Every structure is written in structure tokens, then in C-alpha cells.
Amino acid sequence: MQLLASLVLLALLKARSATAAVKEYTLDIVNAPLAPDGFNRVGILANGTFPGPLLTANKGDTVKVTFNNKLTDESMRVSTSIDFDGVLSDTASVYDEGSPFVTQCPFGPNTSYTYTLPLGDQTGSSWYHSQLSLQYADGLRGVFIIYDPEDPLKHLYDVDDESTIWTVADWWHNTSVSGLISYNLTQIIPVQDSGLFQGVGRYQGGPEVPYAVQNVQEGTRYRFRLINISARSDFIFSIDNHTMTVIEVDGTATQPLEVNILDIMPGARYSVVVTANQPVGNYWINAISSGGNPANNLLFNSTLGRGILRYAGAPDAEPTTPMTKGPQGAAANLLQEHELTPLIPNPPPEPDFTLTFTTFMPDKETVWLLNDTQYTPPKVPTLIKILDGANSSADFAQSENTFIFPANKTVEINFLPDPTDELHPFHLHGNRFWVIKSNESDIVNTINPVIRDVAAKGNGGTILRFTTDKPGPWFFHCHIFWHFWAGLGSVMVSDPDGIRQQVRPTEAWDELCPAYNALPPAEQ
Incomplete structure (x- = not known):
């Protein structure tokens, strides 16, 4: 019986590998004119379009996206780094996660970088954008869809293209x-x-x-x-x-x-x-x-x-x-x-660690604080520090707002209600979380809550949980990028030992930081 099960599993794996594909895209990041509302200005665009070109793939594919940085207009940022929101990078390629100063350094003008994204079993609607400063507000943003040929909800619709x-x-x-x-x-x-x-x-x-x-x-x-x-x-x-x-x-x-x-x-x-x-x-x-x-x-x-x-x-x-x-x-x-509840029930584990978070903007300062700390990007990315041996929060500056967790644990984040605060859509890179308590409701659901990667923190209080079963340093930040720029962010590090065992960056990644650090300030 065990032999039969192994043979069935092997056949399924072979079938999946036979249908999986490697999809390659090349996008030129350029300064180009646009007028989406009739007002003419120059923006930062992928292939000269807004939104940028659509990227698509099927479940199980590997996607490679090469970005050629051809930016020249120094009234805007001319270096860049691309994040793929909702695309769950595997640990081996976490260095292509695209978070500047967390998983990699940006890349400057007249250079290129290729992101390799093994998709595995994930599906659904996602998007890509510059993660450097507020650059994507100038136009560098587009859509990335991962289709499921065996979508269990396919009987509900006729058109999805x-x-x-x-x-x-x-x-x-x-x-x-x-x-x-x-x-x-x-x-x-x-x-x-x-x-x-x-x-x-x-x-x-x-x-x-x-x-x-x-x-x-x-x-x-x-x-x-x-x-x-x-x-x-x-x-x-x-x-x-x-x-x-x-x-x-x-x-x-x-x-x-x-x-x-x-x-x-x-x-x-x-x-x-x-x-x-x-x-x-x-x-x-x-x-x-x-x-x-x-x-x-x-x-x-x-x-x-x-x-x-x-x-x-x-x-x-x-x-x-x-x-x-x-x-x-x-x-x-x-x-x-x-x-909202997941189509396939997935109850959250009980938490092993609990973080209690507050957000605050001091009067007369353009600073946002997460637990009294303004996140400031380090010069040496988080991932490099971990690969070099960093193991605890003490190995990072307070301004990096970095939290370290061992493997295969469950972390609960409890945002306290604050009637004076505004709405903050918090996003976790590389993972999804259970929304145990939504901001708009007093209901606490530990049985089958919705699972997503963006959730509102506001005056009602929000409780999230995620597991540390995927080694990596993962940005956790407000997706109002003005707030993020002012410091409303942190880094959740899952399993530093697992990172050092599994992550093997490419030579191209190794060259990013020396090249970026050598750029004059106007080109960073």
C-alpha cells in the first residue's frame, strides 16, 4: 500500500512538472510622458505604459522578469527595486523578493536585474511595483495574475481573461x-x-x-x-x-x-x-x-x-x-x-509569540512610529546581515525594527485600538496571515478566519497571525507608502538558521550593493 501511494505521488509530481513552464518577460523602465487624467507629465513607466505590462502565469510555472533600468530624469528616483505583491517567493530565492535594504539593494541606471519567481502551488491576483521610496506613485506599477487551470470555483463564471x-x-x-x-x-x-x-x-x-x-x-x-x-x-x-x-x-x-x-x-x-x-x-x-x-x-x-x-x-x-x-x-x-472565509478551511494555530503594536505620528514631525520606533532602511540589507551570522534583534539597529523568530512557530500581532488613529493597510511580504479580528468588527475568529496579505489597522483594533515555516526576512509595513516612507514598517525574520542553510544568492545579487553604494547620490 505504501509503495502504491509513493507511485501515485511520483506520477502526480511528474504530471505537474510536465505542465509547468518557464515564462520570461523583459521590461524597460523608462521616463516617458503620460496623461491618465488629461494632465501631461513625465512618469516612471515599465515599457512606457501605465499601468505596466500585464504579467501572467499558471500555477506551478516559474516566472523570470528582467528589468532594464533606463531612467534618466533625476527629478525623480533613477535607481529602483521591484516588489511582487502577493507572490510568495520560496526561501531559496528570497533574495529576489525585491525589498530594498531588506532582501537586496536597488539597481541603478543603465543596469539590469532579473527576478526569478518559482510559483509552486500559489494562484490568484497580485501585482508588481517599485518598492524604493515612493517611486511607484510616479507610475511604476502593473498587474501579475497566476491562473489556476483547475480552479475549484470555475463553475461560477464564464469569462476570466x-x-x-x-x-x-x-x-x-x-x-x-x-x-x-x-x-x-x-x-x-x-x-x-x-x-x-x-x-x-x-x-x-x-x-x-x-x-x-x-x-x-x-x-x-x-x-x-x-x-x-x-x-x-x-x-x-x-x-x-x-x-x-x-x-x-x-x-x-x-x-x-x-x-x-x-x-x-x-x-x-x-x-x-x-x-x-x-x-x-x-x-x-x-x-x-x-x-x-x-x-x-x-x-x-x-x-x-x-x-x-x-x-x-x-x-x-x-x-x-x-x-x-x-x-x-x-x-x-x-x-x-x-x-469572508477560505474556500478550504485552514484553522490558525495557537500563537507561540505575541507582539502588541501601536502606531503613532508625533506632533510637528513627519515621522510614523511602530511601537515608538521609526523604521529607517539600513545601508547593509537585512538578508546580508543574516547570511553573515546575525541571529537576534540585538544584531540590528533599533531603527531597523527587526523581530527574530525560530522556525515553525506562530506569531500573533495585536494592533491595539486607537480612536485617534487613521486607517493603515498593513502588508506582509512573502507570506499570508490569518485575520483573527478585523478592524471593523468585534468578532474574534480562531476557527476559520480569512487569510490574506493586506489588512486594515485602524481605530477598532486588529489581530493577525502568521507562521514562521518559510525562512526569510519579510517586510511588514503600511501600504500607504507615504506612511511607509516616514517609518511605519518593520521586518519579521523567520528562522535565521534556515535562511543560512537554504539561501544561495546569485552573482548578480552579490553585485547589487557594491554597485548601488558606488553611485553618486543623485543616481540612487
Whole structure:
């Protein structure tokens, strides 16, 4: 019997290896003009497009992405480092995780770097962006989808392809560098000029840029993959007269849950099934962004963030109905995070370690503190220090806010409620966590809570758990990148001994830090 089981397992492994592929992409990072809301400026773009080119793969594939840094405009950052949000790097290639000064150094102008990402069994909706400073606010962001040919929820939809991938984003007319100067002087994050759906939008008083159109066929069920690639803004999202059935959150398949409006935070991803079951016509897709006081930027009008759902046979025109913010009051069936559960039950282990976290911004200082510490990137990346023998938090400066855990333990992070604090979407690199308690609910779920990699910390208190079964140094930070830039981050190190045993960086990785450190400040 044991021999038969071994033979079956071997056959399955052979079958998987036979279908797996190596997919290779090459992207040029360039300074190029763009005008997503009609205002012309120069940005930082992958292959000259915003959002950047779509990357796709199937479960089990290995993806290699070569980025050629061709940046020249020193009014913005010209070095870069790319993070693949939601892509769970394996330990052997953790050096390609893309976190500057944690897993690698950035790479400068006129150089290239190839990220190798073995995908294993992971699937779902993810994205890529610059992780250096606030550079991705200048445009360096795109989508990465890992398809599952054997998706257990495939019976719920008819269409899931490149035409059904949706992005929402915030956009500024000024560069991120000038925005950071203003933020540092005033403590006020610059309010975006516009909110974008599918890479286009409008600002108050600006040109009437045509809204993005999603074409649908009456009676067809669509899996829309909604991805918030913002640097700051969350979006209240809905489609007039239509419901949405959530079936995935941050790469985790979930039990189907029907809603008609949802709040999607920066870095978060949802798959929703929408059935085109209304009379043929045009319907507003409402993508209402928030973030800051609109009085600080009179160009920003949240109601201008939207797209159009157009049925085959409908006129080529905007909907005639009012631009609203979606269902309100009793008509609103808002997605509640605590109501989401994984499709396959996966109870969280009891915690071995508990961290109690607070977030705080001191008055008159552009500093964000996580447990009284402002995270500051070190000159020597965390991974290098670990490979050189670092074993405890004492081996790192306090400003690195680094926590060390042994292998195969469970860590609980308890964010205390704070009525004076604002919302922070915290993201864990390289892992997913159980959301034991969501910010919007008092319910504590230790049986079958949702599993994701971005969760809100706000005034309600949030409890997360993750396991240290994957060796590596993993960034844990606020995905409002203005807050992250000001210090709202930390590093969770799982199993330093396992890192030293399993990680074997390439020669190209070894050359990153010497090359970066040799650059003049203007090119870093």
C-alpha cells in the first residue's frame, strides 16, 4: 500500500512538472510622458505604459522578469527595486523578493536585474511595483495574475481573461520627490489630483477624458479581478444595479459572498463574479477614492473616479443616470472582512509569540512610529546581515525594527485600538496571515478566519497571525507608502538558521550593493 501511494505521488509530481513552464518577460523602465487624467507629465513607466505590462502565469510555472533600468530624469528616483505583491517567493530565492535594504539593494541606471519567481502551488491576483521610496506613485506599477487551470470555483463564471482585470489607482500631477518634500515640511500627505479606473480618470476642471469601458454580453458571468495599485487611497467600489460575489481575496480562494459595494485598500485584491443580468444599457462603475482632505487639493473630485459597464447593443455613450457613490444606507450591502472565509478551511494555530503594536505620528514631525520606533532602511540589507551570522534583534539597529523568530512557530500581532488613529493597510511580504479580528468588527475568529496579505489597522483594533515555516526576512509595513516612507514598517525574520542553510544568492545579487553604494547620490 505504501509503495502504491509513493507511485501515485511520483506520477502526480511528474504530471505537474510536465505542465509547468518557464515564462520570461523583459521590461524597460523608462521616463516617458503620460496623461491618465488629461494632465501631461513625465512618469516612471515599465515599457512606457501605465499601468505596466500585464504579467501572467499558471500555477506551478516559474516566472523570470528582467528589468532594464533606463531612467534618466533625476527629478525623480533613477535607481529602483521591484516588489511582487502577493507572490510568495520560496526561501531559496528570497533574495529576489525585491525589498530594498531588506532582501537586496536597488539597481541603478543603465543596469539590469532579473527576478526569478518559482510559483509552486500559489494562484490568484497580485501585482508588481517599485518598492524604493515612493517611486511607484510616479507610475511604476502593473498587474501579475497566476491562473489556476483547475480552479475549484470555475463553475461560477464564464469569462476570466485579460479583459476582466481591473485596476484602481491614485494619481498626482507632481512627482513623488516634490510630494515628499511637501509632506516633510507640512506633515500633510499631498491629496491626489485624481482617482483612476483602468488607468484613466478625470480631475475637477480638467478635460473630459473618456472613461474606461468594460464590454459585457447579456447573460454572461464575469470574474473581474479588482486590484488597488494605489500609493495612498482606498476605493469604495460598486457597479450600478449589479451585485458582486467575492470569490478571492489577496490570492486566497474564499467561500462565495455576495455584496453590492466594497472598500478596497492600497495593495489589496479581490476577485468578484458579476452576472450581466440587467437590461441592455450603460451602467456606472463607481470607483470612489478617499485619502486626505479634498480642501487641500481643489483639483480632486472623488465622484469623477469611475468607468462604464457597457452591454453589447448599448449605445456608445455615458450612462444617463447620476454619478453616485454607490449604494447607500439600507440599500448598501457592504463587504465585511470578518464575513469572508477560505474556500478550504485552514484553522490558525495557537500563537507561540505575541507582539502588541501601536502606531503613532508625533506632533510637528513627519515621522510614523511602530511601537515608538521609526523604521529607517539600513545601508547593509537585512538578508546580508543574516547570511553573515546575525541571529537576534540585538544584531540590528533599533531603527531597523527587526523581530527574530525560530522556525515553525506562530506569531500573533495585536494592533491595539486607537480612536485617534487613521486607517493603515498593513502588508506582509512573502507570506499570508490569518485575520483573527478585523478592524471593523468585534468578532474574534480562531476557527476559520480569512487569510490574506493586506489588512486594515485602524481605530477598532486588529489581530493577525502568521507562521514562521518559510525562512526569510519579510517586510511588514503600511501600504500607504507615504506612511511607509516616514517609518511605519518593520521586518519579521523567520528562522535565521534556515535562511543560512537554504539561501544561495546569485552573482548578480552579490553585485547589487557594491554597485548601488558606488553611485553618486543623485543616481540612487
